[in-house]
């Protein structure tokens with residue numbers, strides 16, 4: 104399987120993440136992508152290619168123009184204001200407050216944030232832009248007839264909404280790829296999100312739509328991030344009713360149970376009649392993941408890839424989370440090898 108990868112991911116190298124009331128070294132760090140790449144080479148998975156540059160237009164098919172402009176300009180405004188640390192909001196527009204974007208940088212951060220652990224830094228926009236191009240290039244490979252492709256995206260994307268960032272995500276790579284497949288002639292695209300965390304951004308982007316099915320298997324949001332979306336009763340709205348499926352699961356869920364949920368999700372995808380499948384591939388379901396609570400083992404990721412392959416759909420894997428850096432390469436590449444076996 105071909106991998107699409109950009110060295111520009113390194114430009115996202117935050118010093119801080121807000122965690123447990125402290126500013127810690129981020130879980131989402133450059134070595135994540137390097138370990139996956141190293142494993143791809145060791146296993147000789149296939150060629151590794153640079154992305155093409157499709158520009159901003161395909162990003163604007165998903166994201167709000169004001170939000171994209173915010174991501175591009177925020178670091179300059181933050182440093183001009185004289186702040187010393189990385190950019191984070193201090194006030195958020197929650198229930199009954201005005202939903203108006205303020206003029207001052209600190210207010211803009213609150214307006215466009217959906218969670219506050221994720222700092223904005225110099226280089227974040229450039230890395231997020233490159234990550235979106237990695238996703239778009241993968242989609243182009245499917246369009247050209249590839250049965251499978253791996254977009255080794257970093258930073259990840261599934262917590263990015265049309266107009267907000269958070270959860271280590273800035274641009275929704277999987278959503279941007281899905282829309283580009285539709286714009287190139289696909290009638291229906293399914294997104295199956297196997298990251299430990301609910302893909303809140305992806306769900307919201309397509310919630311009213313019948314041309315994109317979103318299925319997510321994740322930790323119960325009553326117990327874990329992103330907390331405010333991902334419940335089983337969220338099934339879509341309007342024309343999108345019935346095109347969103349959430350399968351939340353409790354702490355300690357082992358692969359045996361998780362695989363039953365996968366079977367349900369894959370059946371939903373099969374009945375939908377998708378022309379293409381995008382997998383939001385997080386491997387933070389791993390038993391040793393530092394911020395998650397499922398119990399998948401490394402071999403289970405091979406089985407997962409094999410189960411996905413049985414659908415027989417052109418499939419684009421888009422990298423999302425996974426924070427046990429020592430094993431992220433083995434686990435992610437196991438899914439891809441399982442798919443190809």
Ligand code: SP5
Nearest residue numbers: 259270271300328394423424425
């Ligand atoms: C792409 C992705 O996987 N994003 C995840 C973002 C999670 N951010 C919030 C983490 C809060 C972790 N709390 C962990 C408690 C551990 N006992």
Ligand code: ZN
Nearest residue numbers: 298299300424
């Ligand atoms: Zn995750």
